Amino acid sequence: MSAGVSIVGAGLSKFGRQPDKTGRDLALDAIAAALADAGLAWTDVQVAFGGSDGSGLADTLVADLGLTGIPFTNVKNGCATGGSALMSAVNAIRSGAAEIALAVGFDKHPRGAFDPRPEDWGLPAGYGEAGLMVTTQFFAIKIARYAREHGISRRTLAAVAEKAYRNGALNPNAWRRDPISAEEIAASDMVHDPLTRFMFCSPGEGGAAVVVASEAVAARLGRAVSLLGAASRTRRFGSFEVFSPSIQGSGRPSSVSADAAAAAFAAAGVTPDEVDVAQLQDTESGAEIMHLAECGFCKDGEQEAMIAAGETEIGGRLPVNTDGGCIANGEPIGASGLRQVHEIVTQLRGEAGARQVAGARIGFTHVYGAPGISACTVLGR
Amino acid sequence: MGRSLTGSRCRHCGNVAFPAARGCQSCGRSDQETLELGTRGTVWGYTVQRFAPKSPPYVVPEGGFVPFAVGYVELPEGVKVEAVLECTDFAELDGAAPVTLVATQPVPRFATEAARAAGLAGAAS
Numbered sequence: 331m332s333a334g335v336s337i338v339g340a341g342l343s344k345f346g347r348q349p350d351k352t353g354r355d356l357a358l359d360a361i362a363a364a365l366a367d368a369g370l371a372w373t374d375v376q377v378a379f380g381g382s383d384g385s386g387l388a389d390t391l392v393a394d395l396g397l398t399g400i401p402f403t404n405v406k407n408g409c410a411t412g413g414s415a416l417m418s419a420v421n422a423i424r425s426g427a428a429e430i431a432l433a434v435g436f437d438k439h440p441r442g443a444f445d446p447r448p449e450d451w452g453l454p455a456g457y458g459e460a461g462l463m464v465t466t467q468f469f470a471i472k473i474a475r476y477a478r479e480h481g482i483s484r485r486t487l488a489a490v491a492e493k494a495y496r497n498g499a500l501n502p503n504a505w506r507r508d509p510i511s512a513e514e515i516a517a518s519d520m521v522h523d524p525l526t527r528f529m530f531c532s533p534g535e536g537g538a539a540v541v542v543a544s545e546a547v548a549a550r551l552g553r554a555v556s557l558l559g560a561a562s563r564t565r566r567f568g569s570f571e572v573f574s575p576s577i578q579g580s581g582r583p584s585s586v587s588a589d590a591a592a593a594a595f596a597a598a599g600v601t602p603d604e605v606d607v608a609q610l611q612d613t614e615s616g617a618e619i620m621h622l623a624e625c626g627f628c629k630d631g632e633q634e635a636m637i638a639a640g641e642t643e644i645g646g647r648l649p650v651n652t653d654g655g656c657i658a659n660g661e662p663i664g665a666s667g668l669r670q671v672h673e674i675v676t677q678l679r680g681e682a683g684a685r686q687v688a689g690a691r692i693g694f695t696h697v698y699g700a701p702g703i704s705a706c707t708v709l710g711r
Numbered sequence: 712m713g714r715s716l717t718g719s720r721c722r723h724c725g726n727v728a729f730p731a732a733r734g735c736q737s738c739g740r741s742d743q744e745t746l747e748l749g750t751r752g753t754v755w756g757y758t759v760q761r762f763a764p765k766s767p768p769y770v771v772p773e774g775g776f777v778p779f780a781v782g783y784v785e786l787p788e789g790v791k792v793e794a795v796l797e798c799t800d801f802a803e804l805d806g807a808a809p810v811t812l813v814a815t816q817p818v819p820r821f822a823t824e825a826a827r828a829a830g831l832a833g834a835a836s
Contacts (some may be wrong), residue, residue, distance in 0.1 A: 445765065448824050456817025458768025460795060467781055475756030478805070522758040523801070567737045575754075576718075576729040580789035644770055 331389035335423045336548035337556040337709065339368025339541035340672040343436070345659045346505030348535055349700075353385025354419060354439035354663075358394055360537035360665070361434055368541045369551055370430065372396050375541070375614055377422045379415040380434035383663035384443070388434055390413075409611070410562070411435050412538060412667030413697040413705025417562045419542050429544045437662035451573045465700070466530065466614070468572040471667070472523030473616025477524060480631035482619055484524055487513040490615035490635050491529045497644065498658025500685040506556035506658040529615040534660020538668035555675045558692070558708040559598025563590040564704025573701040587611075590704035591696060592626035598708035602626040605708075607677045608648060609670035611698040612655040622650070625696050625706070638651040649687045654679060669695035678711040685708055713749050716815055719743040727788040739818060749787040750812040752821065754804045757796055759784025784810055784821050797822035799829050 341363025343356040351359075357380070366371060372395045380388030381404050389402040407414040419431035444465055448457045457463055468650040476482060476707040492512040498504035513529040548554035565571060566607040568579035576663030577583055595601060602625065610625060619633045627637055627648060636642060653659065653673040654665055675691035676682045693709045719731035722744055726737040729748060734741045763769065763776035780796040782804065795818060798804055803823045810821035822831070 398789045442765075448768070454817070455768065459770045460818040461760055461764040461779070462781060462793065462795075462818055464760065464764050464770060467760065470758035471756045471782055474758050520759075520761050522761065525758075573792050577783060577791040578726060578728055578789075 332569070333424045333426070333546035334455055335420050335542055336545060336672065337366040337557060337675050338543045338548050338554050339370065340670050340675040341365070341367050341502055341539050342669060343357070343537035344594060345503055345534060345662070345669070350638045351438070353382055353436050353535070353537075354391060354394075356438060356535060356537035356662070356665075357382070357388065357391055357434055357436035357539070360539040361391070361432065363393065364432070364539035364541050365685055366550040366681060370541060374430050376428035376430050377399055378402040378432040378434070379405055379410045379418040380432070381664050382406070382435065382437045383408065383411060384439060385437045385664070388436075391434070391685055404652045407637060407699055407703050408701070409613075409661070409663050409699030410667060410697050410703035410705050411664040411699070412669070414562055416540055416671065416707070417543070419540070420557060420560050422685070423542055427578050429547050430475045430607050431542050432539060433542070433668060434537065434539040435462035435666070436537035437665035437670045438535045439662060439663040441533070446573065449611060453573060453575060457573070457575070463573065465538060465572055466522055466525070469617060470525050473614070473620065474524055476616070476620055482631070483632055485512065486619065486634055487524060487529055487615040488516040488636050490612070490618050491515045493643060494612065494651060494657035497652055497685055497693055498654030500683075501653045501658070504654045504658045505660045507652065509648065525614050525616060531613055531656035531661045531681040534662050536660065536665045536669065538672055540561060540671050553679060555678050556650040556710045558600060559594045559596070559706045559709045560705070561590050561593035561597060562703070562705035563593065569702050571702040585624045586622040586702045586704045587696060587698050588626070590706045594706035594708050600692060600708050602694075604624035605648065605692050607652060607674060607687045607695040608650050608696070609655070609673055610650055610696045612651055612657055613661070615657070617707050618650060618655070619696070621696055621698065625694070633696055644669065644685055644687055652682065652685050652687060667695070670695040670697060674709050678709060714724070714815065716748045716812065716819055718746050718748045718788070718790065727790045729790050729792050748792070751809065752784040752786040752792070753807040753809055754796065755783040755785040755791045756787060757804050759801055777805045780804055784819070792793045792819050794819040797826040797831055799823070799825045799831065800812070
């Protein structure tokens with residue numbers, strides 16, 4: 331990466347149901363936490379980017395932050411909203427346009443949220459009438475095929491969710507803090523074969539914010555984490571995404587996550603085997619398993635043995651989703667990508683408490699969003 | 712209504728799309744011709760919708776909701792088309808099962824041999 335960029339502050343609101351707070355409140359909580367973490371004030375921020383999927387426009391937050399006149403751009407990129415906002419903030423620093431930039435993502439989804447309309451996805455109304463406008467069908471079809479091709483067992487799907495709840499129990503900010511056994515997860519209601527209810531994340535509530543800065547500013551503030559590489563991508567030809575009436579091309583679908591991860595690693599000059607702790611999009615158990623391979627951490631099918639050996643646990647070779655991921659924190663769409671970055675920053679600083687990965691020096695984040703967006707970062711201490 | 716799905720083929724690179732596309736996802740050219748797709752294919756991947764989707768937009772069939780399979784059918788042209796899959800047992804759909812188009816509206820619907828033999832298929836067409 332050319333001009334050095336550092337993360338100087340990261341903050342979260344509380345995650346999980348908060349009836350007394352609006353989505354904007356959660357964003358303001360996260361920004362206050364990130365600025366306090368950096369030792370900065372809102373008046374120090376020179377440019378900002380942010381968004382939510384369903385909780386309003388980020389640029390309206392200035393009404394409560396202070397009308398400083400800075401450029402504030404709204405971002406709306408599905409589950410990758412936070413990642414896209416961060417990329418924009420990073421590019422603002424790299425270009426020299428600013429020395430201190432803020433990225434924020436937030437959402438407050440009610441229970442059972444996500445009512446996609448066929449017309450918004452370029453599909454005839456018949457897809458809704460026939461019962462195909464159900465987001466989770468996509469994830470199930472993808473992991474069902476993958477599991478058959480590469481020998482991923484239902485026991486392994488349950489083990490991934492079990493780890494998420496166990497890590498969530500160690501994270502004071504998580505929504506789901508009660509461990510659930512793999513047996514109970516496997517025995518919960520089948521939603522879409524092979525995925526059961528407890529293997530999915532739920533629409534949730536939360537805000538996350540990250541402050542990035544030039545190396546000069548980072549040196550002055552201290553406690554900075556270096557952004558070694560970052561990349562965002564949209565899907566290439568042949569990808570398989572939610573609400574696709576077809577998958578074009580022949581052979582294996584392309585993967586936007588693989589493209590974004592490879593670009594982030596190349597920019598960082600780091601290889602996946604050097605990563606000490608990773609955050610991978612875990613919309614459901616299967617997604618974490620497939621993203622391990624798509625992001626370059628293993629070959630297809632190796633996850634079965636990796637997970638059985640505990641390699642993705644805290645204390646294992648490559649701890650994944652140490653904060654409990656989307657499964658334990660819920661999915662406030664706009665916030666999740668920056669929550670992931672917050673966790674890696676916390677781990678690399680050695681401030682993760684009961685869930686700390688000993689000696690973590692290099693971390694990785696991966697967010698994936700519909701319809702085929704991914705943003706990845708490689709962070710270093 | 713003819714019993715085939717209408718897609719398109721790119722006159723520049725030959726890529727086949729469903730539904731018919733204005734521009735080619737593979738090469739970006741706009742010169743597309745319509746194409747009637749083959750009516751037999753194999754199941755590429757599927758899941759089972761175990762709960763009734765939210766209504767609206769879902770229209771509950773007469774007699775009430777029953778779990779149904781949804782997935783992608785790989786057609787001879789290479790494109791994989793999302794469809795409701797008719798079968799007598801979900802296990803019939805495993806392992807690139809051959810299926811035949813039985814309806815095109817409101818969404819593509821394919822059936823296994825067993826479902827067609829049992830007279831289940833195409834009831835919704």
